[in-house]
Amino acid sequence: MSATPTLVARAGTFFHRYANPGRFLKLGARLQPWLTWPALLLTLAGLGWGLFFSPADWQQGDSVRIMYVHVPAAMLASAGYAGLAVCAVLSLVWRHPLADLAAVEIGPVGACITALCLATGSLWGKPMWGTWWVWDARLTSVLVLFFLYLGHIALIRAFDDPQRGYKAAAILALAGAVDLPVIKFSVQWWNTLHQPDSITLTGAPTMSSSMLWPLALSTLGFSLGFAAIVLARTRAAVMESRIRSLLSSPRRRGGSASGDAA
Incomplete structure (x- = not known):
């Protein structure tokens, strides 16, 4: 019975x-x-490898090259919202002071990457x-995700x-x-019209390595870029919060009042 509270306390400390x-x-x-x-x-x-050097698909032709932007955007759209959910748990359960600031900054980045996912999916869907x-169920659920991002931002x-x-x-x-x-x-x-996932955790990829490697590089690059943007925005938000706290502190206000009186 005491294991769960202890585990929660340790997680909070971490x-x-x-x-x-x-x-x-x-x-x-x-x-x-x-x-x-x-x-x-x-x-x-x-992107350079995928857009210019990888082979065209035997069915989809060169339109398959949209994949090198669309797939990373689709993965990060969901991953970004999962990050919002993690921040929500940290805020509601452990009252983590940085979780709320991080959530503020994840929202716009996640909304942009979801919009990119929808736009590239539309470009891919037209020729296909x-x-x-x-x-479609996949497209509609991603559109709902985009509105969830907008709702969170508002x-x-x-x-x-x-x-x-x-x-x-x-x-x-x-x-x-x-x-x-x-x-x-x-x-x-x-x-649904949307094709099944080509990469899963339970089976081998259904695409050739000449397409898989540039997709992997692009996905890793997009993921690190997403993290870099969120980190930069969160750092800026923390610094802004600290400046606000310094300007609104009683000592600061008292010093300003004394200066004005002098």
Whole structure:
């Protein structure tokens, strides 16, 4: 009976280790170049290889090259929202002070990558299906994800009291996480136009290595880039929060008042 509270307490201690803004900023400054530069190099290498040197598909022709942008965007759309759900748990359960700031910054990045996923999917769908959009289960569930991102962005900024916005947005993030397994398994649960996943954890890839390697490089580059952007935005948010705290501190206000009186 006591194991669960102890485990929760230990997890809280681990997560709060980097709750100190100064410690987080130091760690973030060290990680930033290790995320940014590999992201740029891997993305350029993956896209260059995939768009210009990988073979065309025997059925889809050159239109398959959209895959090197669409697939990483689709994966990160779901991964970004999963990050929002993790931040929500950290905020609601452990009151982690940086979780709310991270959620604020993940939202816009996740919405942009989801919009890119929808746009590239539409470009891919036109030559394959003969239309820009169908109310396919996979497409519709990703569109719902995009609206969830927009709802989270709006809700977290909708209150004069930031804490109320953080809490409401955290609840939305947890509720919206139900859409993630729908996105993942929609092609298995329903008869859809969208093709099944070519890469799974339980089986061998159904594409040739000449396509798989550039896709892997592009996906890794996009993932590191997503993390680099979120980290940079969160660092900026933490620094902005610290500046606000310094400007609004009683000592600061008292010093300003004394200066004005003098």
